[in-house]
Amino acid sequence: MDVLLRAENLTKRYGSVTALDHVTFEIGATVTGLLGANGAGKSTAIKLFLGLTRPTSGRAEVLGREAGRDEQVRARLGYMPEHDCLPSAVSAAEFLTHMAETSGLPPRHARVRAADTLRHVGLFEERYRAIGGYSTGMKQRVKLAQALVHDPVLVLLDEPTAGLDPPGREEMLALIRRTHREFGISLVMSSHLMGDVERTCERILVLENGRVVEEGETSTFTEASETLYIEVTAHRPELIAALAERDVTATEDGGSLVVDDVSGEDYDRIRDALVAAGAPLRRLAPRRRTLSELFQPGGADGKDTA
Secondary structure (H helix, E strand, O other): OOEEEEEEEEEEEEOOEEEEEEEEEEEEOOEEEEEOOOOOOHHHHHHHHHOOOOOOEEEEEEOOEEOOOOHHHHOOEEEEOOOOOOOOOOEHHHHHHHHHHHOOOOHHHHHHHHHHHHHHOOOOOOOOOEHHHOOHHHHHHHHHHHHHOOOOOEEEEEOOOOOOOHHHHHHHHHHHHHHHHHHOOEEEEEEOOHHHHHHHOOEEEEEEOOEEEEEEEHHHHOOEEEEEEEEEOOOHHHHHHHHHHOOOOOEEEOOEEEEOOOOHHHHHHHHHHHHHHOOOEEEEEEEEOOHHHHOOOOOOOOOOOO
């Protein structure tokens, strides 16, 4: 794994409050979710990697260099802040052109790059309108666009779906996935919304009270459990009876039958029961756990890291 960010015994205190407590982790070239409740240390970690604040102790590295020490390295990062920080009186085209020029692009190239980036985020037709007249969703897209306009290697996103309604959230998450897929830009997405992280990120790192409590591939946390869902188009009562005859207990859950604790031999018994009942199979699939089930009180690991 190409390591883009590295924290080594990283600690940050604000007076008597410890925001990060001797955390050590690495983030590679993918889409990584930084998951945790408000106050878990997510925003502090982002600010440390950006060099906006200095650690109390330990080390934060970006592309192999100490964070905040190398302007060339800093220029390869993009940052989408959570708070509203956009100028209201200028157009998105003007703002992005200015940001591109600030990053070192010549004026003509900056204008082209600004237009291309606004097209990517779906604001090309609205690019000459003043940002102050934009909706919340459009402003979030401008914030993402300014983080991308200089073609960074890595973009840090702090609560990118903040303030968005469900359709707006889905559009933003799809845009984040498309940015990684089409341009190869790696992203770190800080969020307290587990569903957003689950649908968007390939890896997750969970912070709680300034400490890392879980990390790894998202798929390892949401892997198939031993619960099987069966959907048939007819003869459901007959199927339940046929399963019972073969010592397989099925319960009804909406339009599905649920079989818990499935073992290898159970699949053969389920197949035979389907044939015996004459039940046309529509769907047979294992149930996958969600991050919400895992990281909540009484969840699979017993931790409240939401």
